[in-house]
Amino acid sequence: MSVPGRVRVLLLNLMFYPLMALWIVAGILASPFCLVIWKVVTGWDIGRIVRHLINIHGYGLVVMVSPFVRFQGEGFAGIKRPCIMVVNHLSFFDSYFISTLPFHDIIFAVGAWPFKMYWYTLFMRLANYLDVETSDWDEVMRTCTKTFATQGTVLFFPEGHRSRTGKLQPFYSGAFRLSQETGVPIVPLCITGTDTMLPPGHSFLYPATVRLKVLDPVDPSAYPGKRGLAGLRSEVRKRMAQQLEEMQGNS
Numbered sequence: 346m347s348v349p350g351r352v353r354v355l356l357l358n359l360m361f362y363p364l365m366a367l368w369i370v371a372g373i374l375a376s377p378f379c380l381v382i383w384k385v386v387t388g389w390d391i392g393r394i395v396r397h398l399i400n401i402h403g404y405g406l407v408v409m410v411s412p413f414v415r416f417q418g419e420g421f422a423g424i425k426r427p428c429i430m431v432v433n434h435l436s437f438f439d440s441y442f443i444s445t446l447p448f449h450d451i452i453f454a455v456g457a458w459p460f461k462m463y464w465y466t467l468f469m470r471l472a473n474y475l476d477v478e479t480s481d482w483d484e485v486m487r488t489c490t491k492t493f494a495t496q497g498t499v500l501f502f503p504e505g506h507r508s509r510t511g512k513l514q515p516f517y518s519g520a521f522r523l524s525q526e527t528g529v530p531i532v533p534l535c536i537t538g539t540d541t542m543l544p545p546g547h548s549f550l551y552p553a554t555v556r557l558k559v560l561d562p563v564d565p566s567a568y569p570g571k572r573g574l575a576g577l578r579s580e581v582r583k584r585m586a587q588q589l590e591e592m593q594g595n596s
Contacts (some may be wrong), residue, residue: 350552357413357550364409372402376468393450393497395472400451403444413552414542420559421447427493428532428562431520433513433585434502436539442557443500450497452488454519456505475499477519485519486526493529503582507545511593513586521565521578530562531577533585537592556592560584 376398383394407416426448432439443451454475473488489499501520508514524531538555563584568577 353413353552354549357410357552360412361409361550365406368402368405368409372398391471392473393495395468396451397449399468399472400444400449403441406438406441407444410542410550413550414538415554416442416445417554417556418445418558419556421445423561424448424532424559425530425562426496426498427529428498429520429524429529430498430500430532430534431503431516431581431585432500432534432536433589434504434507435511435536436507436543436545438539438543439502439507439536442536442539442555445557448498450492450495452492452497452499454485454499454501477501485523489523490527493527499523503578508540509545511540513582513589516578516582518574518578521574521581524563524565524577525568525574528565530564531581532562533560533581533588534558535560535585535588535592537589558588558592560588 379398380391380394383389383397384391387394389397407414424446430451432443440453452473452475453469454477456476456478473492475485475488477485492499499520503516503520504514505517506514520531523529535558536556538553541551542553542555543550563577563581565573565577568574568580
């Protein structure tokens with residue numbers, strides 16, 4: 346890495362981490378007041394209010410890195426809700442870039458480990474985020490059905506874990522089973538560049554270009570039954586793999 350490149354990396358990290366800490370503390374301290382104000386102004390339920398606050402938090406972190414990280418969003422205007430979004434997983438920062446979508450009412454379906462981050466756990470619970478490792482399927486269905494009834498969205502990382510190679514890993518079936526049983530379409534999202542910005546296992550951030558592209562929805566009615574479940578999962582993964590190959594080749 347050149348000397349100017351090293352300077353940019355140093356500046357990015359010296360700026361971001363103190364600002365992130367202040368943003369987290371300020372958000373925690375302000376959240377009780379925000380909950381009351383949002384409730385009075387919007388009349389939303391607590392879950393939706395907290396999801397909105399989480400969205401603002403994530404967008405703030407994206408803004409913080411924007412002097413060093415270029416972002417490109419594609420296909421956002423074509424998203425129709427309710428929907429089930431599935432996105433590939435490259436970095437811890439992936440979820441923050443979801444805040445760039447033009448709506449905030451998104452329930453994340455994640456593994457157990459994010460619930461162990463004590464500074465976020467309460468907010469994740471209040472937001473009705475799903476721990477798909479420990480929750481039973483009936484609970485998942487109840488939460489998601491209620492969300493879809495209000496034109497909300499549920500987002501899955503179908504690989505379950507971050508890719509260490511940048512290549513798409515095998516998919517778990519949860520999102521696709523949910524799509525089959527509710528009739529709600531799958532909307533694939535492809536993200537690139539976050540593994541360059543914050544590689545798995547690293548704590549230093551690096552300048553990068555991050556792209557988030559929304560693909561066409563996939564209708565589960567074309568994939569009925571148990572064989573259809575595998576077919577739906579395979580079709581979505583194939584589309585995402587093709588798109589990611591194209592995006593990574595152009596990055």
